[in-house]
Amino acid sequence: MKNIPQKVIHQYLRHRKKFPHVWCPGCGNGIILGDLLRAIYNLGIEKDSIAMVSGIGCSSRMPVYVDFNTLHTTHGRAIAFATGIKLSKPEMNVIVITGDGDAAAIGGNHLIHAARRNIDLTIIIINNNIYGMTGGQCSPTTPLGRYASTAPYGSLEPNFDLCELARSAGASFVARTTAYHTTEAREIFEKAILKKGCSIVDVISQCPISYGKLNNFGSAVEMLKWQRDNTIPVEAASKLPPEKIKGKIIRGIIYDTDKPEFTEEYDKLITHLTGELSISKNKSVNKKVTGKAN
Amino acid sequence: MSKNRGTKPKPVLMQGNAAVAFGALDAGMRFFGGYPITPSTEIAEILSAELPKYGGKFIQMEDELASMACILGASIAGMKSMTATSGPGFSLMQENLGYGMIAEIPCVVVNVQRGGPSTGLPTSPSQGDIMQARWGTHGDHPVIALYPDSVLECYELTIRAFNLAEKYRTPVILLMDEVLAHMRESVILPPKEKLKILNRIKPNVPPEWYKHYKNEPKYISPLASFGEGYRFHITGLAHDENGFPTQVPQEVEAMMDRLLKKITDNLDDIIQIEAFEMDDAEIAIFAAGVVARSAKEAIIKAREKGIKVGLIRPLTIWPFPDLDVEMMLENTKAVIVAEMNQGQLINEIKRVTKYGHHSKFIKLQKYSGLIITPDEILNKIAEVK
Numbered sequence: 006m007k008n009i010p011q012k013v014i015h016q017y018l019r020h021r022k023k024f025p026h027v028w029c030p031g032c033g034n035g036i037i038l039g040d041l042l043r044a045i046y047n048l049g050i051e052k053d054s055i056a057m058v059s060g061i062g063c064s065s066r067m068p069v070y071v072d073f074n075t076l077h078t079t080h081g082r083a084i085a086f087a088t089g090i091k092l093s094k095p096e097m098n099v100i101v102i103t104g105d106g107d108a109a110a111i112g113g114n115h116l117i118h119a120a121r122r123n124i125d126l127t128i129i130i131i132n133n134n135i136y137g138m139t140g141g142q143c144s145p146t147t148p149l150g151r152y153a154s155t156a157p158y159g160s161l162e163p164n165f166d167l168c169e170l171a172r173s174a175g176a177s178f179v180a181r182t183t184a185y186h187t188t189e190a191r192e193i194f195e196k197a198i199l200k201k202g203c204s205i206v207d208v209i210s211q212c213p214i215s216y217g218k219l220n221n222f223g224s225a226v227e228m229l230k231w232q233r234d235n236t237i238p239v240e241a242a243s244k245l246p247p248e249k250i251k252g253k254i255i256r257g258i259i260y261d262t263d264k265p266e267f268t269e270e271y272d273k274l275i276t277h278l279t280g281e282l283s284i285s286k287n288k289s290v291n292k293k294v295t296g297k298a299n
Numbered sequence: 300m301s302k303n304r305g306t307k308p309k310p311v312l313m314q315g316n317a318a319v320a321f322g323a324l325d326a327g328m329r330f331f332g333g334y335p336i337t338p339s340t341e342i343a344e345i346l347s348a349e350l351p352k353y354g355g356k357f358i359q360m361e362d363e364l365a366s367m368a369c370i371l372g373a374s375i376a377g378m379k380s381m382t383a384t385s386g387p388g389f390s391l392m393q394e395n396l397g398y399g400m401i402a403e404i405p406c407v408v409v410n411v412q413r414g415g416p417s418t419g420l421p422t423s424p425s426q427g428d429i430m431q432a433r434w435g436t437h438g439d440h441p442v443i444a445l446y447p448d449s450v451l452e453c454y455e456l457t458i459r460a461f462n463l464a465e466k467y468r469t470p471v472i473l474l475m476d477e478v479l480a481h482m483r484e485s486v487i488l489p490p491k492e493k494l495k496i497l498n499r500i501k502p503n504v505p506p507e508w509y510k511h512y513k514n515e516p517k518y519i520s521p522l523a524s525f526g527e528g529y530r531f532h533i534t535g536l537a538h539d540e541n542g543f544p545t546q547v548p549q550e551v552e553a554m555m556d557r558l559l560k561k562i563t564d565n566l567d568d569i570i571q572i573e574a575f576e577m578d579d580a581e582i583a584i585f586a587a588g589v590v591a592r593s594a595k596e597a598i599i600k601a602r603e604k605g606i607k608v609g610l611i612r613p614l615t616i617w618p619f620p621d622l623d624v625e626m627m628l629e630n631t632k633a634v635i636v637a638e639m640n641q642g643q644l645i646n647e648i649k650r651v652t653k654y655g656h657h658s659k660f661i662k663l664q665k666y667s668g669l670i671i672t673p674d675e676i677l678n679k680i681a682e683v684k
């Protein structure tokens with residue numbers, strides 16, 4: 006029987022948790038969660054082997070709704086908590102859900118150091134260009150000149166390019182997608198999870214309530230259309246002349262390489278020192294695919 | 300020191316920081332995350348070499364915020380974990396220390412104190428963090444903090460810190476004096492088979508029935524590790540017994556009461572306090588850590604002159620041993636509170652001792668970066684009329 010995408014998602018939601026969720030109508034968080042769950046389903050990963058770790062923010066509320074080992078931590082520190090889990094249990098698939106403020110402002114140090122260590126975490130940054138939860142203050146990804154409740158005259162600060170940051174800090178897999186491009190997002194999440202090493206995915210999302218309103222984007226639908234019209238796949242961009250890609254955001258797999266992964270290297274050290282196989286095993290990805298969800 | 304010390308215990312010359320590191324290993328600690336800071340750094344250095352030999356993990360994190368966070372993550376994944384730091388780093392750990400308390404995650408945080416505030420006196424002793432250990436993280440919360448006074452006790456209390464952390468599902472703080480951390484003493488460590496090591500209780504119910512913040516048994520629910528099939532949620536938000544966020548006043552109150560009661564209902568088990576020459580003492584000295592060592596020497600000298608003086612030394616500094624101190628001070632005419640700060644313990648003594656009580660409160664406070672000497676204590680004893 007063909008799997009209906011919604012049905013796939015329902016397999017992963019927590020029955021004991023009372024809905025409705027906390028997110029506003031039109032928010033990108035739910036769409037991205039759906040993409041992620043379909044990716045996990047396609048990879049056939051056991052729920053028990055997934056730890057989903059988040060910081061603080063609207064996006065970071067995601068773990069509570071899903072039936073994994075879930076940890077909602079403090080603002081900015083999800084990656085550091087996740088590092089402890091991964092190093093203790095390398096066989097687990099550790100997925101970090103974090104906002105742009107959570108990951109790149111208060112938690113920026115942990116982001117670059119996870120990338121530098123190339124520790125096998127899948128870090129999904131839901132980038133809505135603003136602090137959603139606290140009511141629309143500017144973030145390190147608020148573009149120059151855009152408005153926020155603490156940038157009432159337009160932001161005077163240039164924004165981070167999170168992919169550039171991740172790549173130069175040492176992550177072995179770096180990608181960007183959007184809430185609009187759901188199939189692409191699912192495929193990228195699958196690759197990011199499978200990747201042995203630090204994967205950082207910058208997912209452009211919409212916060213119609215704060216960022217959208219303050220910057221006259223119109224409805225959530227308009228914001229999704231903006232994502233469609235202002236981004237170019239990396240393959241297409243490489244063939245276009247510079248004037249055609251000016252002002253556009255490049256999406257797709259920006260960087261993908263293989264290099265030593267931290268927990269594996271540590272286990273090699275243990276084996277070397279003790280002559281025994283380390284207590285930890287490799288990440289378990291059960292590749293038995295039971296169906297395809299698109 | 301070798302992994303196996305044999306059945307015949309032999310004396311070894313050991314530094315306080317090393318005793319902490321080896322105590323932790325003997326307690327079953329297998330994850331250390333930390334950031335270098337004097338005077339605690341030896342603990343990290345020793346463990347970076349030893350842990351992988353035990354199949355454990357060591358990681359030098361990017362800062363103390365991350366250090367505290369990663370040991371909590373490791374503990375949730377099933378490892379006994381710890382970090383070690385000093386004042387400035389301890390300040391950075393406070394938010395996540397509170398997370399460990401509300402989320403009820405066992406771990407041990409060692410704070411080898413140095414002079415503060417700020418960078419202060421990096422290599423000098425101070426007892427300035429006694430109140431930070433109690434109230435450093437925001438919000439209402441009970442705290443367990445232990446305070447050793449010898450190298451052997453560094454070893455013993457480190458093991459005890461892990462036992463209490465596992466038993467009561469909470470971070471436990473080990474407060475140390477710089478002098479002790481760097482002092483070498485000859486110690487005979489107990490044979491490993493004599494050690495009492497506690498491990499957290501694991502659930503034995505099917506996952507559907509598991510509530511990891513249940514009120515029972517005795518306010519402490521068993522704790523499963525991530526990856527064991529229980530798939531539960533942990534948050535720093537106020538939560539119900541399933542770990543899901545709640546703002547229902549009754550549920551919030553129940554959570555707060557449980558966090559408090561799991562400690563206050565077990566004070567007999569948690570509190571350790573030493574009384575030295577207190578039986579007939581007319582003057583009591585209240586001191587912790589290395590100050591208590593100076594006090595003991597002063598007491599021996601004073602007793603030679605016939606002065607009836609004794610020492611009260613808390614090994615558990617938080618929760619404060621209210622009842623024990625009150626009882627021990629009952630028949631004394633004065634209490635000298637000796638501490639290397641501007642007065643943190645003296646207020647506790649005043650709090651637990653009823654005003655109008657015949658005890659006189661005498662303070663001996665030193666915050667110059669030097670320890671309190673036996674002579675200084677003798678001089679104070681002489682002042683008591």
Ligand SMILES: Cc1ncc(C[n+]2csc(CCOP(=O)(O)OP(=O)(O)O)c2C)c(N)n1
Pocket residue numbers: 061062063064065080103104105106107108131133135136137138139144
């Ligand atoms: C230490 C600390 N500082 C500040 C806050 C307040 N705070 C909560 S969420 C948030 C910003 C979240 O923004 P972002 O990470 O972009 O996530 P979003 O809500 O947009 O998904 C802030 C500043 C906090 N909870 N903790």
Ligand code: SF4
Pocket residue numbers: 027028029031032033034063064133137138211212213214215
């Ligand atoms: S405030 Fe913005 S980011 Fe937060 S839930 Fe609402 S739409 Fe989403």
